Amino acid sequence: MQPNHQRLIMRPSHHHNDDHNDGNDAASLTRLYLVDFFSHSSLSSLEIPCSKKTMEELFSKFRNKMRGVKTPIVPFSVMNFQLVETWKKFPISITTNAKDTLKIHSEIMTDSVDDENSQEYELLAPVSIKISYHHQCLIVSVYNNQNTILVDLENSCRKVKKILPIQTNAIELEMNYNGLNQDALLCFRRGCVTKFDMHQLLTERFKKIKPLWISEKCSSSASMAIVGREVLVTGDRAKVYVLSLTNGQLLQTISLPDTISRVTGIDFLPRNEVVMGEGHPFDRLILCRKEPNEGHEAQWRFIKMLVDEHEGPREDNDLAYPYQLVIDKANKNIIVSSCYSHQLRIFNSNGQKIRSYGSSDQFSFPEGMCLNEHTGELYVCDTDHGCIHVFK
Numbered sequence: 001m002q003p004n005h006q007r008l009i010m011r012p013s014h015h016h017n018d019d020h021n022d023g024n025d026a027a028s029l030t031r032l033y034l035v036d037f038f039s040h041s042s043l044s045s046l047e048i049p050c051s052k053k054t055m056e057e058l059f060s061k062f063r064n065k066m067r068g069v070k071t072p073i074v075p076f077s078v079m080n081f082q083l084v085e086t087w088k089k090f091p092i093s094i095t096t097n098a099k100d101t102l103k104i105h106s107e108i109m110t111d112s113v114d115d116e117n118s119q120e121y122e123l124l125a126p127v128s129i130k131i132s133y134h135h136q137c138l139i140v141s142v143y144n145n146q147n148t149i150l151v152d153l154e155n156s157c158r159k160v161k162k163i164l165p166i167q168t169n170a171i172e173l174e175m176n177y178n179g180l181n182q183d184a185l186l187c188f189r190r191g192c193v194t195k196f197d198m199h200q201l202l203t204e205r206f207k208k209i210k211p212l213w214i215s216e217k218c219s220s221s222a223s224m225a226i227v228g229r230e231v232l233v234t235g236d237r238a239k240v241y242v243l244s245l246t247n248g249q250l251l252q253t254i255s256l257p258d259t260i261s262r263v264t265g266i267d268f269l270p271r272n273e274v275v276m277g278e279g280h281p282f283d284r285l286i287l288c289r290k291e292p293n294e295g296h297e298a299q300w301r302f303i304k305m306l307v308d309e310h311e312g313p314r315e316d317n318d319l320a321y322p323y324q325l326v327i328d329k330a331n332k333n334i335i336v337s338s339c340y341s342h343q344l345r346i347f348n349s350n351g352q353k354i355r356s357y358g359s360s361d362q363f364s365f366p367e368g369m370c371l372n373e374h375t376g377e378l379y380v381c382d383t384d385h386g387c388i389h390v391f392k
Helices: 051-065 200-202
Strands: 006-010 029-033 081-089 089-094 102-103 107-110 113-122 126-132 137-142 148-153 159-165 172-173 185-187 192-195 223-227 230-236 240-246 250-254 261-269 275-277 286-294 296-308 323-326 336-337 343-347 354-359 365-370 377-382 387-392
Touching: 089 159, 126 172, 126 230, 126 377, 126 387, 137 172, 159 200, 172 223, 185 200, 185 223, 185 230, 200 296, 230 261, 240 261, 250 296, 261 336, 275 296, 275 323, 323 365, 336 365
Parallel strands: 126 365, 223 261, 261 323
Antiparallel strands: 006 029, 081 387, 089 113, 102 107, 126 137, 137 148, 148 159, 172 185, 185 192, 223 230, 230 240, 240 250, 261 275, 275 286, 286 296, 323 336, 336 343, 343 354, 365 377, 377 387
16 A cells, blocks of 8 residues: 555535535545554654644554454364474475575575575574564474574464574563564574664565664573563573663572572563563473562562472482473463473473473473464474474
């Protein structure tokens, strides 16, 4: 839709008499404005007889109203746990005249792809995965390929849209970050959290894209979770950094008990709560909550060990290295990738175990996961097997 299009339509006039035309025909016309809400220049280009500020407010309210309908979240069926598909490769199409290239394992891979010269992209150690509903794509960090791919989900074609030179083990997605139904990708690279515009990643050459912001050094990162206007970053041993989602500024470093050695995966529950995993040798789930701080701004605090299964013998440990986790927002179930036991564990929000799934025959060091809230599917990165399992 072109932002500058204006169309005139006639308003019906009752008992109109040509003999009594008073020259007010213009008053019987209604002007219909066609506005591209995805264009920043669309509104400013219109010639509308009222103040720009008033029109911006009206269009903002109208846009939010039109986009306010939310799709109901489809829960993942933990009792069914049916394997639907396993993806080991995705078809890609190398752009013949692309100037942006990166060298991976002695092969030239382009930064952008199209529908010519189809090839395949092999998943060598996928470690993290997210889904963008606004951009209809999967974001997969493939560590041994030293890049991150954007996979087209529109019409279930599952072709690689873009190969980005981003090697990372931690990604997160901010939905509709700018109010234009466009998402932002957060990734840990070069010791910092970096935020990119997803629309730019899909449409522009990577080397020309400027990040929205880059945080200060975080040393390392295992996972990230967005809560409100903050992003919580884990992975620097027992430290959890709280960054501003607006500019990446460090707001808080969460204080955890000395008995916690290393925080791993993280995801959020309602009521300003997050659940985090703790890796070897303790293998626990940790609950933190944002609470008032004696008249000051609310602060994140350690609440309790939600799950602690290290009390028995090591071979009986039900939560061997809870590397990553994802929380089903429909039922608050916590799905944990138990990396060393090559299984998935499911707990309710109170920390009670619901069930386990898988074995070393099926998984080999499962790591990143995400839920497709529109279909109820669970995507699991099987790192050593080099694939993504789809369950429903």
